[in-house]
Amino acid sequence: MNRSEKAALQLRAVAVLRTLKRTRTYDELAAETGLAANDLNRYVNGHVLPGADRARAVVDGVGRDLLVSELERRIRTDSEGYVDNTAVVSDPSLLGLVPPVARETLGFEPPEVVLTAATDGITLATEMAGQFGARVAYAKKTRETAVEEFFEARARLDSGIELAYYLPASALEAGDRVLVVDDLIRSGETQELLLDVAGQAGTSVCGVFALFAAGEEGLDRVRDRVDAPVGALASV
Structure with a gap:
């Protein structure tokens, strides 16, 4: 991984954490990610970037898992198989998690x-x-x-x-x-x-x-x- 790729990954991790933080306290986010609340505070507020390994774990690990879990929780399917995803596509905070996770997942x-x-x-x-x-x-x-x-x-x-x-x-x-x-x-x-x-x-x-x-x-x-x-x- 070259310097620019590392920086892009770190910034994607910060984007994931900032979106998660909109609906969570630092303690709640720490419990879900396994990262210390003080470290999360510094990442979210831009004081420091997470290291490459930690950034990848956030984007392609816990961030993806949390996002998929939330997406599946909100989807509704009726008896004929029609899908209602209104609770997903109408929530900018949730959709804000998608781009960095999607890019890391699909490449x-x-x-x-x-x-x-x-x-x-x-x-x-x-x-x-x-x-x-x-x-x-x-x-x-x-x-x-x-x-x-x-x-x-x-x-x-x-x-x-x-x-x-x-x-x-x-x-x-x-x-x-x-x-x-x-x-x-x-x-x-x-x-x-x-x-x-x-x-x-x-x-x-x-x-x-x-x-x-x-x-x-x-x-x-x-x-x-x-x-x-x-x-x-x-x-x-």
């Missing part, structure tokens, strides 16, 4: 653009973009009246319904490094359409990420389409 390159589908993916995409200093682009199922040029992707779903997404052409530039994110991967059909949009723009996809995966079918379908890390933090 994708920092994106220049975070691409998602309206509407549930927007809050997650905004958090991811803020973490990496990237732009946000979100495709919609309808065209914007004042926009003249679009990237358009459409497909007939297994259910027989035709799904289409539109993205203003100005939102992506050829050569952009794009991270595709969404709240949920089920069949992979939505992600395929977003990848189609990214391909039309001549971008380079650096990863595909979701908070939840409903089984492996969607993940496998997306992996067949892209040569980049693909994954989700939790399963439903």
Whole structure:
């Protein structure tokens, strides 16, 4: 690990601890992480950075475990398999934990653009973009009246319904490094359409990420389409 990689890891660990601290006392955070409350205070307030080993343990260990546990606690699934993740996508404090943990878990390159589908993916995409200093682009199922040029992707779903997404052409530039994110991967059909949009723009996809995966079918379908890390933090 070179100096810049070490610094990036340390800063990601601090971001995780700061987000956890929003809803916990230092003593509570110490009990969950195994770190001393005084050390946590210094990390959270920027007085010192955690060492590389401790930073990795925070981001890829306790931070990920706490995040996945909280995500799974908040998800709701009805008797027909429909997923309600309102308690997740509407909580900025919780979503603030996701970017550093997701990057450490999947190992994708920092994106220049975070691409998602309206509407549930927007809050997650905004958090991811803020973490990496990237732009946000979100495709919609309808065209914007004042926009003249679009990237358009459409497909007939297994259910027989035709799904289409539109993205203003100005939102992506050829050569952009794009991270595709969404709240949920089920069949992979939505992600395929977003990848189609990214391909039309001549971008380079650096990863595909979701908070939840409903089984492996969607993940496998997306992996067949892209040569980049693909994954989700939790399963439903």
